[in-house]
Amino acid sequence: xxxxxxxxxxxxxxxxxLKINRPLRIGFIQSEELFETCASVKRALHLSANALTKKGHxxxxxxxxxxxxxxxxxxxxxxxxxxxxGDDESLHGEQxxxxxxxxxxxxxxxxxxxxxxxxxxWILRERRISLILQNTKELKAFELLGYAHELEQMKKRFxxxxxxxxLDAILMPTTALPALKHKESKELIANVIYNLPGNLYxxxxxxxxxxxxx
Numbered sequence: 001x002x003x004x005x006x007x008x009x010x011x012x013x014x015x016x017x018l019k020i021n022r023p024l025r026i027g028f029i030q031s032e033e034l035f036e037t038c039a040s041v042k043r044a045l046h047l048s049a050n051a052l053t054k055k056g057h058x059x060x061x062x063x064x065x066x067x068x069x070x071x072x073x074x075x076x077x078x079x080x081x082x083x084x085x086g087d088d089e090s091l092h093g094e095q096x097x098x099x100x101x102x103x104x105x106x107x108x109x110x111x112x113x114x115x116x117x118x119x120x121x122w123i124l125r126e127r128r129i130s131l132i133l134q135n136t137k138e139l140k141a142f143e144l145l146g147y148a149h150e151l152e153q154m155k156k157r158f159x160x161x162x163x164x165x166x167l168d169a170i171l172m173p174t175t176a177l178p179a180l181k182h183k184e185s186k187e188l189i190a191n192v193i194y195n196l197p198g199n200l201y202x203x204x205x206x207x208x209x210x211x212x213x214x
Contacts, residue, residue, distance in 0.1 A: 020168075026052060027062040027165065029172035034068050035128060035190050037176045044210040048171055064172070065161050066154055068131075070200060071193050073154070075135045076147050082138025083108050099186045111137045128190045155201050172197075178213050 030045055031037040037045075049059045064070075084107040087096065096104045106114065118133035139147070173194045180188060198205035 024052075024057045024168040025166055026057055026059055027167045027170040027172075028059045029062060029064055029170065031173070031176075032064065032067050032194070034071060034131075035176045035193055037173050038178070040178055040211075040213045041173050041176065043214075045171065045173065047210055048208070052171070059171070060165065060167075062165060062167075062170070064170075064197060065158055067197075070154065070196055072131060072135050073147060073151055074193075074196050074200060075132045076139070077144075077151070079107060079136035080139040080144050080147070099183055102186060103189065106133075107136070132190070151200060158197075158201055174207050 026049075028045070028049055030042055053059055084104050087100075087104055087107075106117075109117075114133055114136060118130050121133060122130040175191045175194055177188065177191050180191070185191065197203060
C-alpha cells in the first residue's frame with residue numbers, strides 16, 4: 001500500500017498482465033531442511049504440481065536461495081529493538097495474548113541469559129529455536145542499518161535467481177504443518193517460516209486450499 005509505505009511505487013492494476021498465452025514456468029519447492037514439511041503438506045503440493053502439469057505448465061524443482069539466512073535475518077530484525085519495547089507500546093496496558101507470551105517474556109531477558117538458553121537448546125538438539133535465539137538481541141542503530149542493507153542485497157540476489165531460472169511463479173508450502181488447533185501455535189512458531197520470503201521480499205502471494213489431511 002503506497003499510502004502506508006511511500007517507498008513502494010504505485011503500479012495500477014492491468015488486466016492485460018493476466019493474459020499470458022503460453023505455459024508458465026513454475027518453480028517447485030517441497031520442503032526446506034530447517035523445518036521439513038509433513039507428509040500431508042507434501043501430498044498437497046504434489047497434487048497441485050500434477051494439476052498444473054496437466055494444464056500444460058512446466059514444473060521445475062528449485063531450492064530457495066539463502067532460505068536459512070533469511071530466517072535468521074528475520075529473527076535479527078524482529079528482535080532488534082530489544083526488551084519487547086514495541087510490544088509494550090502497542091499493548092497500551094493490555095495483557096499479551098497467550099500465543100505470543102513466551103517470545104514476549106523471553107525478549108525481556110538479558111542478552112547473556114538468552115545466549116545461555118540458545119547454547120542449551122543446541123545441546124538438546126532443538127536446532128530451530130537455538131538458531132532463532134542466537135540471533136535475537138538488541139541492536140545499535142548502525143548494526144540495524146547493516147542488516148537492513150544485507151536484506152536488500154539478498155532481495156536483489158533472489159530476483160537475479162528468478163530471472164536466471166526464467167520463473168513465472170513459485171509453488172511452495174505456506175506452513176510446514178496442516179492447520180494447527182487453537183493456541184498450538186504457541187509451541188510451533190517456526191511453522192510459519194515458509195511465509196518469510198513473501199513478506200521480506202514483497203512477493204505477491206496467495207494460499208490455495210487443495211485437500212484435507214488423510
